[in-house]
Amino acid sequence: MPDITGAAGAILSGIVTNILTDAVYRGYSNIRSLKRTSTPARTEIRQRISEFLKNYDGTLIESATFAEYLELPQVSDTLQDYAYYTAASCSAKGKPSLSTSEQVIDYLTRNALSHYHEELTIPDRRMIEKFFSDFFDVSRKYYFDRLSEREQYVLFLIGDRLAKMEEHLSRNISRDVLDKNEQYTEIMRQYTAIIRKRNQSLFVYGFRELKLDDFYVIPKLVKHPGPARFDNMRFDASDIINYHISDGKLDTKTFCPYTDIFRSDDIIYVIGGPGYGKSILLKNIVLHSDRMNFDNSGDYLVIRCDLKTFYKNPQGRTPSVIEFLIESMVEESGMSRNDLTEDFLNYYLKIGRVIVLFDALDEVPRQYRTKLHKTITSYFLSYSPKNKICITSRERGFYPQNEIPVFEIQPLRRKEIDTYLDRMIRLHYFREEDKPVFFRQANALVSQKFLNSFLLLSLLVSIFQAEKELPQTKVELYSKCFSYISRDREKDKAEISEKYNWNDILRIMKDSTFIELSKLACPNNESIAEETILDVLSKVYKQKFGGIARAETAVEEFLRFCSERTELFVPAQQEGSYRFFHRSFFEYFYSKYLSREKNVRKIVQGFRKFDQDSEVFELTAAILKNEDEFLYQQLIEYLLDKASEGLLADRMKADMLNILTLVMQAVDDQQYIFDYCKLFLLNSRLIASKHFIMIPLYRGRGKFLKNETVISSLLQKFCASDPQLHDLFYQAYRKYAFPAVAAFLSTSVFQNPEQILAVPDGPRFLRAQVRAVPEMLKNEYYMGVIFSHPDWKNFFMESVKNLMPDRPVDNSEGLPDELQPDKSSIRQFVISLNHLDQSQLEKYCDLIFGTKQLSAGDAASS
Numbered sequence: 001m002p003d004i005t006g007a008a009g010a011i012l013s014g015i016v017t018n019i020l021t022d023a024v025y026r027g028y029s030n031i032r033s034l035k036r037t038s039t040p041a042r043t044e045i046r047q048r049i050s051e052f053l054k055n056y057d058g059t060l061i062e063s064a065t066f067a068e069y070l071e072l073p074q075v076s077d078t079l080q081d082y083a084y085y086t087a088a089s090c091s092a093k094g095k096p097s098l099s100t101s102e103q104v105i106d107y108l109t110r111n112a113l114s115h116y117h118e119e120l121t122i123p124d125r126r127m128i129e130k131f132f133s134d135f136f137d138v139s140r141k142y143y144f145d146r147l148s149e150r151e152q153y154v155l156f157l158i159g160d161r162l163a164k165m166e167e168h169l170s171r172n173i174s175r176d177v178l179d180k181n182e183q184y185t186e187i188m189r190q191y192t193a194i195i196r197k198r199n200q201s202l203f204v205y206g207f208r209e210l211k212l213d214d215f216y217v218i219p220k221l222v223k224h225p226g227p228a229r230f231d232n233m234r235f236d237a238s239d240i241i242n243y244h245i246s247d248g249k250l251d252t253k254t255f256c257p258y259t260d261i262f263r264s265d266d267i268i269y270v271i272g273g274p275g276y277g278k279s280i281l282l283k284n285i286v287l288h289s290d291r292m293n294f295d296n297s298g299d300y301l302v303i304r305c306d307l308k309t310f311y312k313n314p315q316g317r318t319p320s321v322i323e324f325l326i327e328s329m330v331e332e333s334g335m336s337r338n339d340l341t342e343d344f345l346n347y348y349l350k351i352g353r354v355i356v357l358f359d360a361l362d363e364v365p366r367q368y369r370t371k372l373h374k375t376i377t378s379y380f381l382s383y384s385p386k387n388k389i390c391i392t393s394r395e396r397g398f399y400p401q402n403e404i405p406v407f408e409i410q411p412l413r414r415k416e417i418d419t420y421l422d423r424m425i426r427l428h429y430f431r432e433e434d435k436p437v438f439f440r441q442a443n444a445l446v447s448q449k450f451l452n453s454f455l456l457l458s459l460l461v462s463i464f465q466a467e468k469e470l471p472q473t474k475v476e477l478y479s480k481c482f483s484y485i486s487r488d489r490e491k492d493k494a495e496i497s498e499k500y501n502w503n504d505i506l507r508i509m510k511d512s513t514f515i516e517l518s519k520l521a522c523p524n525n526e527s528i529a530e531e532t533i534l535d536v537l538s539k540v541y542k543q544k545f546g547g548i549a550r551a552e553t554a555v556e557e558f559l560r561f562c563s564e565r566t567e568l569f570v571p572a573q574q575e576g577s578y579r580f581f582h583r584s585f586f587e588y589f590y591s592k593y594l595s596r597e598k599n600v601r602k603i604v605q606g607f608r609k610f611d612q613d614s615e616v617f618e619l620t621a622a623i624l625k626n627e628d629e630f631l632y633q634q635l636i637e638y639l640l641d642k643a644s645e646g647l648l649a650d651r652m653k654a655d656m657l658n659i660l661t662l663v664m665q666a667v668d669d670q671q672y673i674f675d676y677c678k679l680f681l682l683n684s685r686l687i688a689s690k691h692f693i694m695i696p697l698y699r700g701r702g703k704f705l706k707n708e709t710v711i712s713s714l715l716q717k718f719c720a721s722d723p724q725l726h727d728l729f730y731q732a733y734r735k736y737a738f739p740a741v742a743a744f745l746s747t748s749v750f751q752n753p754e755q756i757l758a759v760p761d762g763p764r765f766l767r768a769q770v771r772a773v774p775e776m777l778k779n780e781y782y783m784g785v786i787f788s789h790p791d792w793k794n795f796f797m798e799s800v801k802n803l804m805p806d807r808p809v810d811n812s813e814g815l816p817d818e819l820q821p822d823k824s825s826i827r828q829f830v831i832s833l834n835h836l837d838q839s840q841l842e843k844y845c846d847l848i849f850g851t852k853q854l855s856a857g858d859a860a861s862s
Helices: 005-027 039-053 064-071 073-091 102-115 125-147 147-171 182-198 238-242 276-287 321-333 342-350 366-382 414-428 434-449 454-467 472-487 492-501 502-508 510-521 530-540 550-565 582-595 600-607 616-629 631-649 655-668 670-681 682-691 708-720 723-745 753-758 763-769 773-777 783-787 794-802 823-834 838-849 856-861
Strands: 200-204 210-211 221-225 244-246 249-251 267-272 301-306 354-359 388-392 406-409 570-571 578-580
Touching: 039 125, 064 073, 064 102, 073 102, 073 147, 073 600, 102 631, 182 301, 182 321, 182 342, 210 631, 238 406, 238 670, 249 472, 267 276, 267 838, 276 354, 276 388, 301 321, 321 366, 354 406, 366 388, 414 434, 414 454, 414 708, 434 454, 454 472, 472 582, 472 616, 502 550, 510 530, 510 578, 510 582, 530 550, 530 578, 550 570, 550 578, 578 582, 582 600, 582 616, 600 616, 600 631, 616 631, 616 655, 631 655, 631 670, 631 682, 655 670, 670 682, 670 708, 682 723, 708 723, 723 783, 723 794, 723 823, 753 823, 753 838, 794 823, 794 838
Parallel strands: 267 388, 267 406, 301 354, 354 388
Antiparallel strands: 200 210, 221 406, 244 249, 570 578
16 A cells, blocks of 8 residues: 655645645535535545555555646646536436547547656556546545535536537647646746736825835626627526525626626626726736736746737738747846747647737727737637646727627726725825715715716815815816826926926926827827927927927927826827827827817818727817817718718618717717718618617628617617606517517527426526526617517517417517528527416516616616
């Protein structure tokens, strides 16, 4: 019998215990609360492993080489993955199990034997094979000994992801196990220390550089399924943990901690509005990567990349992905390329120990964005699936690839504002006695969805400190913020006059200067070469300073002051260039430029340079509304006319309607609101036939309308304040909503209503998936208005009863045949609904749609 109490045996026992503990933690955390450090669980696992190891020859158990082998990332990952997979596949009745189980064991055994280089005693191959086979048996039995019948049912549902687990395992065993490289380990240690130090502080508007841990409030995230997952609603860990019962009601807005974004998926998106804190979240991950909730997170090489610099030299050679990653590492750390080599990076990519954080996909030039997006998402398929990839983007106009899940940063709530203010108070940047006053003014801004981001919050706090009064619009905020950051904050400080030529700077520090800079940075806050800035601004100000040379000196002083003392216009990543610190500031000043154009056609031409995620449309309209009412009205009326022409054209177009939608965010004129809504009412059949809802059972797909979320929000807001308008929309669109919802519900998880209603107390995550239907569909342009109408549930039930087996599926009036949904799937689902009695059908509809009616207050806060 081997000595498992000796040093080598104890080490091996500890390693195998850790591997099984991590595998069990991953499985159980999907279905119950279990802490990784739970002492009783670890003790029980260690006892089982001790019994298990007694069956093996001492040459294996007492071998330090074998223990080292089991600790290699590729080996421990494969052991954990396959242990979890075998448990899930056993409970997934009727689902195929991995046909290559022998290949997994052969892979582990073959690489184990090759790991013995100069040892005199090499374990027998059959003994190693038996070790791995028995280990998987022990892990599988351990799972099921501790699972209740209900928890086994949960694991069965999780088994829907077996195909993905199989694909990951196949990729894992397709490459040889790499030995540990001590030199690379030391380089990574140095690199990690440098980038963590560099990311521990951040410039905060109005407060200079602060330590991230001192002021940062982690944003709330909600997970949405990727687009393809509507085809077959699946369960995974994050789907389940993202829902809970609150006060007896199902909460479909449960937030996911940022530490869990890689818990179930290896590549994810993080999206959010402008200033929501996407970039700061990535800095926080760099700083605290070891806190991420996946195995061995502290052993990962972290790379943060600014995607807009990928094409920093559009005329030159485009870098490969790995060249860009290395360039990003060098830029972030300042380390030598002799250390951060391609071999170094490839080693960590192959063993699956890299986190890559790609920031600002939305700031990549439009003509390159889709290509780069696809390149990134496909590139990492050739490496270990254990690598973690995150891509950030503004949410508006964003379309995910494949089945990649999306985590959306939520707008600020009072709780986050309160926490931020408390931290500023602790740092002595805000007074405790000012807090109630701030909240009295801020409450209205939150309810109006104006104060919704950390960027705006930090700006508002700065302005409040200076003026004790908050601006009420975004334009007013940016204007006051510019004055405060660029002039008011600095003008009375003695050191400013000593260090800078303040008189010269003040002559340049004005709106018109930054408007000129925004024209140079168009269309996406591009970096501007210093020589270009000097050339343009020195010509603008040569008369003011008495010549080009004197003006150029003043501009150089202005740039030095901006880079050292403002958070407005700063040095860019490329040496010798500058950019606006935040894209929102660039868009504000470019909107100021467009608002000075006196021709609406030129303004619209300017709009065409921007994607739908830009704030330029809304800001330009808001500035015109304040400063030039006549031109503002001309712009809205021009867009209304052109939008109508586009909808009625032989080749129907929605480009002007899409621009108009973004402009309407700043419009509160009753006539223009009615005219905008009338476009959708008078052209309901045309629009519905061109832009059908993105449901998988429809045979086609379309993106005729952009910014469905904005349209939905606008229509809900307008209808909430006008019940008659609400009724008109409901009558016009309900005939399209029923087949769309029925098609959605007829997908796999929802296709058996009796089973859903019969499952005891849920399961709550299953009910959550069903109750999430409005959440998934409400952003389609008319669905929010339909779901909020008091008659919708009754109409749905009547439609179900009217669609009997002997009647035709007359379900999409006005839609051409090629756009009709899969009628057989809808019929089968509706027949199953008809098997319910009236009370069951009402219960089912209440579960899905709820009963709450839309009010103006709900629309404002939704």
